[in-house]
Amino acid sequence: MWKKRCGRQTVALEHPPSIAGWASVVGKKEGEGPLAPYFDLIGPDDSFGEKSWEKAESAMQKQALSTALTKAGQAPSALDYILAGDLLNQCIGSGFAVRGQDVPFFGLYGACSTMAESLSLASLLVDGGFARWTAAVTSSHFCSAERQYRTPLEYGGQRTPTAQWTVTGSGALILSAEGPGPCVTHVTTGKIVDKGIKDANNMGAAMAPAAYDTLRAHFSDTGRKPSYYDLIVTGDLGKLGKEIVLDFFHRDGMDLKNLDDCGTMIFDLEGQDVHCGGSGCGCSAVVLAGYLLDGMTKGRWKNLLFCGTGALLSPTSTQQGESIPSICHAVAISAQS
Amino acid sequence: MWKKRCGRQTVALEHPPSIAGWASVVGKKEGEGPLAPYFDLIGPDDSFGEKSWEKAESAMQKQALSTALTKAGQAPSALDYILAGDLLNQCIGSGFAVRGQDVPFFGLYGACSTMAESLSLASLLVDGGFARWTAAVTSSHFCSAERQYRTPLEYGGQRTPTAQWTVTGSGALILSAEGPGPCVTHVTTGKIVDKGIKDANNMGAAMAPAAYDTLRAHFSDTGRKPSYYDLIVTGDLGKLGKEIVLDFFHRDGMDLKNLDDCGTMIFDLEGQDVHCGGSGCGCSAVVLAGYLLDGMTKGRWKNLLFCGTGALLSPTSTQQGESIPSICHAVAISAQS
Secondary structure (H helix, E strand, O other), rough: OOOEEOOOEEEEEOOOOOEEEEEEEOOOOOHOOOHHHHHOOOOOOOOOOOOOOOHHHHHHHHHHHHHHHHHHHHOHHHEEEEEEEEHHHHHHHHHOOOOOOOOEEEEEOOHHHHHHHHHHHHHHHHHHOOOOEEEEEEEEOHHHHHHHHOHHHHHHOOOOOOOOOOOOOOEEEEEEOOOOEEEEEEEOOOOEEOOOOOOOHHHHHHHHHHHHHHHHHHHHHOOOOOHHHEEEEEOOOOOHHHHHHHHHHHOOOOOOOOEEEEEHHHHOOOOOOOOEEOOOOOHHHHHHHHHHHHHHOOOOOOOOEEEEEEEEOHHHHHHOOOOOOEEEEEEEEOOOO | OOOOOOOEEEEEEEOOOOOEEEEEEEEEOOOEEEEEEEOEOOOOOOOOOOOOOOHHHHHHHHHHHHHHHHHHOOOHHHHOOOEEOOOOOOHHHHHHHHHOOOOEEEEEOHHHHHHHHHHHHHHHHHHOOOOOOEEEEEEOOOOHHHHHHHOOOOHHOOOOOOOOOEEOEEEEEEEOOOOEEEEEEEEEOOOOEEEOOOOOOHHHHHHHHHHHHHHHHHHHHHOOHHHHHHEEEEEEOOHHHHHHHHHHHHHHHOOOOEEEHHHHOOOOOOOOOOOOOOOOOHHHHHHHHHHHHHHHOOOOOOOEEEEEEEEEOOOHHHHOOOOOOOOEEEEEEOOOO
């Protein structure tokens, strides 16, 4: 019965689920970046008509889910499961967004790896025959994240050179048991990796070893070489974290020219004052549920390896002097079933 | 392919996974309660040798997992997945416990429903053929929860009559693709239910409608009557929430004499000054991974319906005047495979 596994961390899906719909909703700053043409909705400000940043984040998730469902031609009642999570304490971005959907719900927490985690589990539930339609949803909001993790915006805190900018955005994917693709073919689930980095303003360096670990496991488990993929995309290591991953592979004698990072793609790093790039659950979610999946359907990439990275710290763990446990989940997506 | 579902919210497992090992680790107060004989480890104080309550919570999880693995006769390397979550912001109780386990990890957030959620997904991963061995783990700690959700202990805050007492404890279950049982036969996944309760000190009333909703779905989906089960156990509605669920069913013409609640079972409600009873992810986890599973192997109960309930609020959502979204996941466990 457990023959679907290939290697220690990877499942090769027997019936690759088709990604039948996807949608991305972002804030104003993200809408001024290089990926603007690929987002479904760009808010004129970051409030999305709500009275608090937390409620705005839930509103984005609701909008992303309903848009993705519309693009998949389905009503919420078609969904067998919603899998969602976010960065807010007790994941209220998701809890309040899913409230009223009348769909069985699994809440997840994977920090910025949450889109890869929800996509992994949503795919496994479909492939296992437990669901015909599932949704994978996540979000982050710059303003709700800043006041929770750092300081309220009004304080005007200085940012360090290695800091990343939490993306205001939500991405939603609808998976179907049948369909023309793009399809999820492999799920490589990460282990927690912690190399002792303690600087909460340098999450790229903390997460890079986890990305390297999961990528190596994926290549080893599947027998695929990095060159199999038209694009390997991590998210969100930012500029520094991406360089560290490339350096790790360089030491192994491999130059991953096809590796990019959602955190460096979503903003103009020179012109948008975001230091090392984007971060937050919403970052890789909106890059996938926009630029990447659009590009796959248009033939730009045939095989994509989507690698969500998460830093599993909290302000409390940092205050207690702890280092940053990190994780990376990889999902292989093929343009055709 | 999606034929395994029976009804809107339930999966009937084709190859019911066997619960091959379980363990419960609790604090001093829980060790003075009526279920003391069933816990594997009772801490002499609530620090578990650590310098902070948060680290103590992670230490409990590690101890529960390693004890459950020992009882299952397995090393951590046998595990294909660990599924874990807890109440702490960013789920650091689990993140830091799983760090160093070298096992693929899915982080979950379901508030006090987390043991039912992790048991659900761990069972589906095994039944789907994706894993041979999985672990479902969760925890809560009275002191880490009090300072996060309410006030630090040193403030000596007054508790309202409807308040519940967060259990200091961690439970771990090891699931196997093969074995003699007890076995997980059905997984009923909850929808978010919110009837407008806003009092964060009355979570039993907030969660009771979710428990009623999921129980009704389970009976409807499976065609089973409540009397099919030797014991239906919710966790953790406490005294008031349990009465509300019983009242809902009474109005439907059903008297659920076989319903009990982990929150009322774990403490002596009269003698231990816990008001409406126990709560926290750890509560239903240690009652299941001790008293309930021990009783099943000894023939006390043959069919058990374990219903984890969670209140998906946060201090921020309460401050913003929001009501409490709640959820309940039900897992049917049979003494034999």
